[in-house]
Amino acid sequence: MVISRRQMVAGLGGLAATLAPRASASALPPIAPPVVPAGVAPGLLARDEGFWRTVAQQYRVSPDFVNLENGYYGIMPEPVRQAYHRNVDYLNEQNSYLLRTTYKARADQVRQRIATVLGVLAEEIALTRGGTEALQNLIAGYRRLRPGDAVMYTDLDYHSMQYSMNWLRGRRGVSVERMAVPEPATRQASLDAYAKALRDHPRVRLLLLSHMNNRTGLVLPVREIVEMARERNVDVIVDAAHSWGQLDFTMGDLDADFAGFSLHKWMGAPLGSGFLYIRKGRLADIDLAYADETYPAGDIRSRVQSGTLDVAPVLTVDTALDFHDTLGAEVKQARLRFLRDRWVHQVRDLPNVEILTPEEPAMYGTITAFRIAGRVSEADNVALTTQLFERYRIFTVRRGGPVKGDCVRVTPALFTSQADVDLLAVAVRDLARRFRR
Incomplete structure (x- = not known):
């Protein structure tokens, strides 16, 4: 059964409460810029979903799908747009x-x-x-x-x-x-x-x-x-x-x-x-x-x-x-790595899911790719991205080039919520079961 993103998030119970509201395509009223609280370590601020909701409000994002393909180019925040x-x-x-x-x-x-x-x-x-x-x-x-x-x-x-x-x-x-x-x-x-x-x-x-x-x-x-x-x-x-x-x-x-x-x-x-x-x-x-x-x-x-x-x-x-300066590079990096870690750490126990970036913090940011073991062709990974979108309304992209085969690239952004990546983790666990060989 194909389910909507809203139905899926609702089915996750407490996760729905953390879902950041999506801006519609209509004009947005002026929004005060986010203010980074003084004295809060970037690693702690990365987990403050209330603060990141204020950041997400700076972006006009489609409510029709979860965009986890932000590597192509970055959505302009409202002041920039x-x-x-x-x-x-x-x-x-x-x-x-x-x-x-x-x-x-x-x-x-x-x-x-x-x-x-x-x-x-x-x-x-x-x-x-x-x-x-x-x-x-x-x-x-x-x-x-x-x-x-x-x-x-x-x-x-x-x-x-x-x-x-x-x-x-x-x-x-x-x-x-x-x-x-x-x-x-x-x-x-x-x-x-x-x-x-x-x-x-x-x-x-x-x-x-x-x-x-x-x-x-x-x-x-x-x-x-x-x-x-x-x-x-x-x-x-x-x-x-x-x-x-x-x-x-x-x-x-x-x-x-x-x-x-x-x-x-x-x-x-x-x-x-x-x-x-x-x-x-x-x-x-x-x-x-x-x-x-x-x-x-x-x-x-x-x-x-x-x-x-x-x-x-x-x-x-x-x-x-x-x-960029309003948030600061250190704060942005901490949040983007946190979002990556949040979904990766929920699926890395799966024996047939391969994460293509290591756990060494200096060796990754928010972009991370995964593959299902044995599913290494272009067709396999296009099928995975299609399932992610059709079943969960999550948009990702297949990438080729790695020495051991094709993969699916996942790229959260500053407007991405914890619930978005939690939904991805649920979806990956489901697809790992469906695509098991």
Whole structure:
């Protein structure tokens, strides 16, 4: 029997009382921003469902399903959404006058704001239309490769970045090496795997490294891997599209020379916003974008050429960072890890359920994937996501790429309630029984 989300939550007794109310698609009245109570440890605040209900009220979320697929992009909180609409109207009204007068100064203010939060210099930041464009520009523009060199990525790296690394084969005359991140993943096993791969492939000169991958949510010890790569004269481009805004870190914690970031994922900025980072002193190692002469070669903005772009997302980044600062990275990280732990710890005893992130806190955030033992094909996992939605009204997504087979990715968000992830745990237990081989 197919049951509605409301019926299922009601059947869970006391869980229904903790379910955060969902905002309808109608206009919401002004809501006071959440105030983080002074002196409360982030770990304790993460469990305060009353506080997180006030945070959830900042979001317009469909009442028709439980959205646990927030890895694609992040819903804008209301202050950001409203600012974005104002900026769209402002851009449409001012037109070329805005673009030719005040926009560049405002974009530079956004760069400075990003740099401050990330702990870098504004001159090390160039705005892009997202993490994909940022990383493509870094990969395609990396100019230290010579014919006969090699580049490397893993099975868990983002598919578009894998394609860009493959493209270097014809672009730079290099070979492309692919390694597998071990399952089960641990910090030491990951470090050992990278050390072995770099040792076994001494011609590698460029490594793509996902801080948090989009398939399983595994967080790698970037700083240590960057260090071992440097010892072998290997440069690293870090994909931080999923980690920034979800985890509490600055660029100094990664110690990488090149990185790409998204602003429309965990920072909650509008779609079409991101940036790339190039450490001061390394700019010459990335080509000008299409030999563009809009900016001088010594300006990082010469490494991006997006044409006439929609500047409304850029103009809204300040508001998104304001909302991020209202909560703080440490508080966000604690809540998102708490939501992950709450459902995972209710199903990890099941012998046929495999959780693809380890229990080491430094190695996960909120993104976590699971699979049912033996159900490793694309069809198997599409069937699982279909059952989750049709029986429980829970929206998730199937992911491929992990070395031992496909999986289902689960991604709670700041508006997700304890009851939402408790419902997921009930659903996973049910599906583990139904899909047992």
